[in-house]
Amino acid sequence: MRALEKSRPEEGLWAVQAPAPEIGPDDVLIRVKKTGICGTDIHIWNWDDWAAHTVPTPMITGHEFAGEIVEIGRNVTGLEIGQRCSGEGHLIGSASRQSRAGKFHLDPGTRGIGVNVQGAFAEYLRLPAFNVIPLPEDITDDIGAILDPLGNAVHTALSFNLLGEDVLITGAGPIGIMAAAVARHAGARNVVLTDLNADRLELAAQVAPTVRTVNVAQEDLRDVIHSLGMKQGFDVGLEMSGSQAALDQMIEALVMGGKIALLGIPPGKSPVDWSRIVFKAITLKGVYGREMFETWYKMIAMLQNGLDVSRVITHRFDVADFQDGFAAMKSGKSGKVVLNWA
Structure with missing residues (x-):
């Protein structure tokens, strides 16, 4: 063969x-x-x-x-x-x-x-x-x-309840883009997707047109939060980039008691300001692969129910x-x- x-x-x-x-x-x-x-x-x-x-x-x-x-x-x-x-x-x-x-x-x-x-x-x-x-x-x-990478996006996005929540996604690769579409489909109020790659942000706007895309080299995330009428920050973060700078920005942009699901893998060891995570009472969840087999059931159901x-x-x-x-x-x-x- x-x-x-x-x-x-x-x-x-x-x-x-x-x-x-x-x-x-x-x-x-x-x-x-x-x-x-x-x-x-x-x-x-x-x-x-x-x-x-x-x-x-x-x-x-x-x-x-x-x-x-x-x-x-x-x-x-x-x-x-x-x-x-x-x-x-x-x-x-x-x-x-x-x-x-x-x-x-x-x-x-x-x-x-x-x-x-x-x-x-x-x-x-x-x-x-x-x-x-x-x-x-x-x-x-x-x-x-x-379906395999879509499953990564679904597993990450559905790690926490998204209904009515404000969601920040860092990293507009294919999985991050699909996670943004999933978050909107799952009932999130505001979904913001950040990256430095203009081509990927343009693709994200085509795949998930109701998602707010942000090039963090050109826009301040604090201004975006204000423009969306949010009072404190994001409830849930989905880290897809593997960038320490993106994770640091996410931690600062989350509300007290916010939740972060981590799929992106930073290269090597990264310095983390753990005091910010502790004092903001932030929950971190590492995500690997898909839940077998609940993720498969959920994503097929969403695809049959309008997720595109x-x-x-x-x-x-x-x-x-x-x-x-x-x-x-x-x-x-x-x-x-x-x-x-x-």
């Missing part, structure tokens, strides 16, 4: 012919139709310190996908050959306290497809049936291929042109990039 592989420990990916995976009794075999390029895939392409310490080579990368089931293991029930699907890319064990309590997303033994296990940048993918997410007919393969994030996909390429797809992602001027494997 065709696949994109991190064949050796250096920058880039390589198109290869790889053996099609063989499934076990509890697995399904999926013919991949569409894949999304993720920020994680960019780290692996660049072969940065995280990738070099995490990803064994050779490794078929990729974990955002949509496809159809073409083979089913003998123990699998409830799924059918020909069924359209996406899937949860975090593979868990069953022995940990967290898994046994049903908190699957907190299993410390989690492995990732395309990171620790052969992934979805291929014509075929082996996946445990437990991880399969059937796709309703009204959700396209393109959207199915970006389709414009966050800005580029589509045939897999033969994958290098152009990665160049678009690395440019900082794209939203989501989808590769076609059909």
Whole structure:
């Protein structure tokens, strides 16, 4: 089968012919139709310190996908050959306290497809049936291929009650943009999305036109708060940028007793003024991946109930042109990039 592989420990990916995976009794075999390029895939392409310490080579990368089931293991029930699907890319064990309590997303033994296990940048993918997410007919393969990052946005945005709240989101990458759309859909009063990248803020205005976008190099967030008629500040913060400056600004802009969900990952260690967090009685929650499987249920329900994030996909390429797809992602001027494997 065709696949994109991190064949050796250096920058880039390589198109290869790889053996099609063989499934076990509890697995399904999926013919991949569409894949999304993720920020994680960019780290692996660049072969940065995280990738070099995490990803064994050779490794078929990729974990955002949509496809159809073409083979089913003998123990699998409830799924059918020909069924359209996406899937949860975090593979868990069953022995940990967290898994046994049903908190699957907190299993410390989690492995990732395309990171620790052969992934979805291929014509075929082996996946445990437990991880399969059937796709309703009204959700396209393109959207199915970006449900993984949309799930990150949903998990982060729904960490706290948003109904009637004022929400600040820092970082207008694709996940931050989708989180802004989710926050509005979930009933937030004011949603403000900040960044320094004018192209991404312009994209955000197209995906979520009722969200207030702010280029913090040109506007003072305090003026924005005043213009929106807010008395104290934001109730909830969603930190998507991984920027220490953005987090510091968020802490200052929150009300007493505000809440912050953190998805962005700062590089290395960052200095934090913990006294400001303590004296403002701020709650911090770290977010990793998606809640299995409540996040999937919620986001599919929202998509079927009017949430539209389709414009966050800005580029589509045939897999033969994958290098152009990665160049678009690395440019900082794209939203989501989808590769076609059909």
